[in-house]
Amino acid sequence: MLLTLLLVLLLVLLAAGGYGTVAPARPQGSRYLYSVSLAVCTVLLLLALAHLLSGREPLHLSLPLGLPWLGLHLRLDALSAFFLVVVNLGGAVASLFGLGYGAHEREPERVLPFYPAFLAGMNLVLLADDAFAFLFAWEFMSISSWALVMAHHREPANLRAGYLYLVMACFGTLALLLAFGLLAGVDGGYGFAAMRASQTPPALAALVLVLALLGAGSKAGLVPLHVWLPLAHPAAPSHVSALMSGVMTKVAVYGFIRIVFDLLGGESAVWWWGGLVLAAGGVTAVLGVLYALMQHDLKRLLAYHTVENIGIIFIGLGLALAFQANLMYFNAALALTAALFHVLNHSLFKSLLFLGAGAVLTATGERDMERLGGLIHRMPHTALAFLIGSAAISALPPLNGFVSEWMTFQAILNSPELPQWLLKFLVPAVGALLALSAALAAACFVKAFGITFLGRPRSPAAADAGETDRFSLSAMFVLAGLCLLAGVLPGLVVDGLGPVVGLLNGGARLTDQYHQPWLTLVPVGPLKSSYNGLLVMLFMAVSGVAAALLIHRFASSAVRRGPAWDCGFPDASPATQYTAGSFAQPIRRVFGSLVFQARERVTMPPPGDLRPARLEVELHDPVWERAYAPIAAAVIAVSTRANVLQYLTIRRYLSLVFGALVVLLLGMALWR
Template structure:
């Protein structure tokens, strides 16, 4: 009988086999159904295996394969941490495959997607299972290259080639940072197995360097500011089911890498490590949602929102590091549970929202919210499930997003017990940033839903939209149901996460699923409790009573008139609230400082028949001040080095001789 880790590797091999089969069948008519159907089955089996390993809590299961480095082999390990992230990866993969059974029929170049989709899933599974540095980095690169190929699916569309180029650059930079981090972890002995690294002592300076390199390596893949520049370019360029995997799942694989190294391999942390993680997380959360608020491209808005949620996760991880460094294990367990809960939640509602954006794109051919509107009448099921995703990501009860953010704020409220004054002051400040981010997230998704689905259609395509296929709807309904389930029964999720916190922190929260009325009490009842089921019942009763009261006492007369537009008749749909006008107050508050936003008004003189024009100029200061200057310097240096291509044979030989002498001198000085 196969062991648990061997069964997971068999599923990975099956996914790779499907990728090879997709190459042979990519031109066949039935290829889409066969590839996505087979991927759905394999991911479902891998999900079942991961959940069994997570809930059983039987410890680690390891296997060594005779491949990789000759003296090391390829080590793979399945423990509670890996099992949880495998469940996230394969749940996302299974539902994305179900969605793609319908969405994939509209793909113009399926041969550019089908081989890489199962390969991408296989790469993410292998990264989570890898138990030595060489295997981890090899699988990380495989995952990055497969996802890059998917980003380049529609390479002929404007901007997509640039998106793929930037993504490849950032992925290479992240891999370099990870390579350096694992080199420091392995030390002079050069033992790259995770078991040896885990048992090795690490000096404080070395641990700090590894933390910084992991923030660069894993943070660039996750989307931490200022390493986020690839994310709003690559996510919209990829097909929607791939965007859901990249945003909802691949970023979590990066979070897994950070947790594996910083919490597991590095050993007990110093409290100063938490300061850097908290700072980056707080800035990322606020900047990500501000970027999203200013967007009118639906998929780019969702991509920027991912940056905000990654910031929330890293704030929770920073809190866990702070509490762990001060031996406050219960508080650390609460913060780590909040981080893992939000990892799971974000994989659900962000996949749901990307699926909804894909349905809108298929039905209307548009991602620009200026060309949408009125879809609630044309796409009723999509509008309902998209609304559920918006409510969940805005952290409103009774859906799952509220629970993980509530747990995070419960951890923030425990910060006065920290002995360091720097953390006593910093953590409440970060909590205030998160409260601001939560309020802005609600405003952002009011804009996204209201402009896209409510009001009147702003284009013929939106007016003639139709509901999408049953496979796509089924995938979205499943995710919406899971968002509600995790919000009503959060105790079940918290208890499922307990083996992970037990493994990482040697502590766990108390059992929650057996508490009366399905409440959750993470620390103590006097500090706070939550009951999602009672909140749902209260909302249902209040809404029902309000509906009955309105039906009973309101007038039943019908009066129709023109649409109201802030005091005047709204003559044309284009005069409705637009994404830019909705964001104008917030843009004026935050945009001038953070985005160098400028508004330009061209008002013709009286009597002129020329139209008035209003335009907004927004700058990405991170790109222009950091990456733009680096790109400019590289371009300048490359032009100056062009003359080296025109050397004579004598010149090239002289250059080789000078390089050899220089290297020998460096070696002599070094030794």
């Protein structure tokens, strides 16, 4: 019954997509469309939340659609309900933002038809209970989001982004297709129920894990499969960027969890699986944030941070796999809870940050941070929301990012109980990588917020910016409020995640947190560690107010006018301010020369010469140059060779067919 209702709501979304083809011609068309998306997403969100919290049994629905001998199977269990909450929360807020943003869209006919379809596709992936429906919905999601990436297709960079996205999406789906093929076995049991029931041989199961890591990882943005993500996510309109980065990557994480933890089953896990996922996550986290630090394009910086956060999530999942393989279900529950909590958190603050970047983009027309600045005076509310998002993604208490990363660390601290020596060494190393990435993320967001919102405007566009509209602001503040709420009341979220963790972890889950005094989060045991967001917030509020009072008490109240702290340039032009590039320079010096082969060249004109001094920075993308460029070169070389085949004579073609046939027949005759 509930599933039928959900399906009907998805059909409403698809119908809204159909309306999107005519909506741009109507005066209020885009507003109606976003209102419908908002309403449908809100209802979906509430239904999924109710299902998750009620802890009911999974629901099933089979329809005679899709492949004739398979049909369409849908299923709503705790895992899909949780991800439905994440997806539709993001969808609802992005739609709310769209209500205001839609007025600024230059080519609404390229956005409106695909936006609801994209939402419907993501929802359908979560409900699918057979391989065909899953892959169909997955491709539907990919292609509708590709259309949204190509919305502003006249910019050459977007064309490249779209092409790369399409190639990587095809690669990912191919990997998933092969994974499902292996899971289905020789009998072709493509329903998920059959896959759950069947036992995959260990060698094949390992292959499925690798394929799932490739398939879901390419969509989620695991290094080195991330190359399309920082190009494609920023190319879309900002609320779609928020959806792609905040939500679609989570659908990819869902795909990985569904295949590895549910269909393969955690009990068939081998310890090195966890090590593999852990290593991938650790490398992704650090490289993602290093890439982000080198970026001065606000939206691309956020996209690279998505890569980093996906790494953090996969660290949690890898830990859970390692613990499950060693039958340490309590620790596995802790790691899984941390990963899923971070899924929710990242969807909240990354959507918030992308919406903030979108508000800045509409107000100034600029994405380059070197041309922004001083926006806190012109867009104070956006600045506040962006600040909250920045603090959350930098894992500062009392916000939500801290809780999930803290829980990941708790799981890492329990790793010495693991028996394998390799894991004993690997997990602390990954912990160090995680700590490094958290610190670098904080540095990166000091840069992002400081250069964009503080200082003085670096361009006329930034100087003339105005505050964004009410819809966009309310969307951002809903997310900011949720960031704070999830940070202060983490116990409630952990309890909400309980059924999901139980489903994936053979019934083992964290103890209920709601009866802990003062809303404290005690994941492991009262003697080991606990965290109380409320207390931290109170302490910060009290100490902040006390510091302010003290300063005002002892500071002189007399007004004194004089030159400000001016660093020796009393009437400086905005160009003399700290820039994003100069902020990132120390980190570029430390890590960039190793990772990016960064080279800096300073050319100083001799005295008397009027030319300006120049500082040139040269960066290399290691992943692109080592992995992708050789592949692309090889493809081009092979296809140039094969191009000869396009221009043969008809007799040559016939001879080729004839020769191939004879060779195959000979092979057949000799084989037997």
